Amino acid sequence: MAPVNSLNAPCSLSATPAELDGTAGERRQLINVAYRLLGSLTEAEDAVQDAYARWCALPRSRQEEILSPGAWLTTVTSRICLDLLGSARTRRERYIGAWLPEPLPDRIEWDRAGGADPADQLILDESVGMAFLIVLEPMTPAERVAFVLHDAFRYPFAEIADALGRTPAACKQLASSTRRRVSASRAPVTATGRADVVRHVKEAWETKDIAALIRLLDPGAVMTADGGGMVGTALRPVEGGARIAQYMVAIADKAPGLELLERSVNRAPGLVAQRAGVVMTVASFDVSEGRITRIWVVRNPEKLRLWAREG
Template sequence: MGTAGTSTDEIAGERRQLINVAYRLLGSLAESEDAVQEAYARWYALPRGRQDEIVSPGAWLTTVTGRICLDVLGSARARRERYVGAWLPDPLPDRAGRDHGHDTDPADQMILDETVTMAFLVVLESMTPAERVAFVLHDVFRYPFAEIAGILGRTPAACKQLAASARRRVRAERTPVSVTGQADAVRQVKKAWESKDIAALVDLLDPAAVMTADGGGIAGAALRPVEGGARIAQYMVAIADKAPGLELLERPVNGMPGLVARRGGTVMTVAAFDIADGRVTRIWAVRNPQKLRPWGRERQEPPAGPGVTPGDPPGSW
């Protein structure tokens, strides 16, 4: 059965699914949108007769998007070696907290669940491109290994092994935490940070905690991770001393409680957290303004009180 009755609207309706697949594969909204646009370009370049032969245009588009993402992942390692400082996935805002949502904005089409948390995406970054494609398509989107095999150019059995290897990585590196538990920890961090209470911060941070910042060479950020709860606490208080008067707000980041620092309504830093046993084990701070564009329309609120942000001074985040 072909697709002679498939309308342009039906084809366009696949975009949300494709954006969600691509973002989980790439961790970049811009690259995800480019991959999906390229997949659509290839669809519309097909002769009508060939389009009519395709039983499921959605599956075809997903397959093509997966292949494009695989190529992008293959070249990403070299590009990220040239990146200034650490590279982190693009942080996703909660659409409800923004003034204007646009259906054409990739960030507005994201389904926020545990598979887009910053902690999960960072684990995905540790995988090989083939592992990541096999795991995301099968474990997250439930695509059969027979279809994934066509994307990876491997046997279904080999794809199953890749997904199993990726699954072990996730289990080894991820400690699930409830939204409520994370919100409580993040709220305490915000309170201690605003009051510049080093002792309280040290108590909230795991002794082996790591803070990683992404400025992309555009915004000031520590080029190497800051390791150790005590060092991170001292660093955060030093930032507070250098950048007073900015708002520090609790906001969902990739569907989990996080912190946003802004000045005059402009978001300067988005921080995501990982929590284990009630203490912060990882902080990921994104300052690259190119990655913060989806946050530019965040709703304005009256300041709740004195705040701090890892903002403009040299050495911030």
Template sequence: MGIVGTGTDGTDGTEDMDGTAGERGRLINVAYRLLGSVTEAEDAVQEAYARWYGLPGSRREEILSPGAWLTTVTGRVCLDLLGSARARRERYVGAWLPEPLPDRAQWDRAGSSAGPGDPADRIVLDESVAMAFLVVLESMTPAERVAFVLHDVFRYPFAEIAGVLGRTPAACKQLAASARRRVETGRGPAPATGRADVVRHVKEAWETKDVAALVGLLDPAAVMTADGGGTVGTVLRPVEGGARVARYMVAVADRAPGLELLERSVNGVPGLVARKDGVVVTVAAFDVADGRVARIWVVRNPEKLRPWTGDFPEAPQGPPRHA
């Protein structure tokens, strides 16, 4: 895929002097895929830059490729964060899901509370940030995830990845192969228009509280997973089975009168956003297979919805640009 961030760098101009300013967008893209968190990705990149400028000037001048150095350090910081994240997520209330991202056009319309240099504004939306893919990445060990993302997504050679993981290139190759086996290869993604149509029908059935229609749109083995972070009410365990998911969705609609549903791109693929009194309270991502919804990931944790703050006016619908 060879994904490279192309947005603004959000620096204060200091890094421009040594040519590292343009690396920030790429590093944010790498870190978000490794961590599934915009905030943690920004922290990891900031730490890498801090270490870069903590080097003596003479040492920095000796480094032939500052970008490669920053990538290695960012990868190591992410590796450490992934290790500690496992312990933190054991204490997390309910399921932990990656932070959902709006489409760039939606982001531009809404405006960022953190300003135009916010890192979420620079993440390239493609299949490697789709919620389905990020959830698979969560099943990997930290070392597998780093090896897989750096090699299979960003096309870094194993010789460079070895410097991040502190292992031999051969060992890194084995880690990536192990991670690759975890990624589902049995079916390809549904066409963009097909996904959008299914999600639109789900929206319509949800709004009318039509349980039968929802059951018809959901795979019999569909699973809904919700992330409230312990700060808002939501189901703590996955809801399994299309009929149970449909009944749960209607029950939620009954308990939340006045909820406004909008069709929006979520991490580059069609999804739904729920607003209450003009405030985004829920972002739902969907995995569609064979014309039916197989998985629904619902993010309600307010800390993970910060990129969705602001006013989201009605926008032309259709396949997202990066689908």
């Protein structure tokens, strides 16, 4: 792990992590770890801020004893995420409808809108893909931490053991079992093929062509929507290509004035629905053999804050 430079500088409750270490490098790494663990940029930012606050609370003498502040911060951030993942299971039992990860725009979307990128710390690779994050959801908190830290960020098991309070051998076993389940559930697809399918879905949805949508959807396709109880949406997954196609056309009939845009969602081709320039829905897709197999629809406005400047 890369060390944090100048973290022994005086801490202030109002100081940002970047101000504390003089560089955004370590914070960027921590944000990337925490988002993949939690599936929420908001919670990831809070977890990292909490880790820096704990660093600041250490006596100066204790800070000077720590050879690698970066490793210390990663361990603390991972433990905070571990606790959050444990409590998240209880919170999600009370969540209205399905819970989905917070969708991320591509950096080019912020560049198009102008201004600073509020999530410029994030590295958008396949480990932020919606399908990847969804596969991790049923894993135990310890499995998720071990797998993400090792497979996505290449941290050694000796350091992961410090975060989980387990032996390196136990952490290796956790990561290995999770890796097998992740590999078994992921179907390879080219970005070009996925983009073409998503574009055809957009065109069929706009023309309300149920037959075309059915051809594009796998017969066993599943659509899951997250409204968080704040906006209307399907509370249970819609299963079957024909039912999903009918549902999509029914929504189009009930929501005149919606504009569909092709956008990158968590580094993969997706669709954004907006009305009068305001993003209402972000949809991401999983594609296998030229057909849509999964659709994840996020409508919870609290999870769409990064899309506020879309247009």
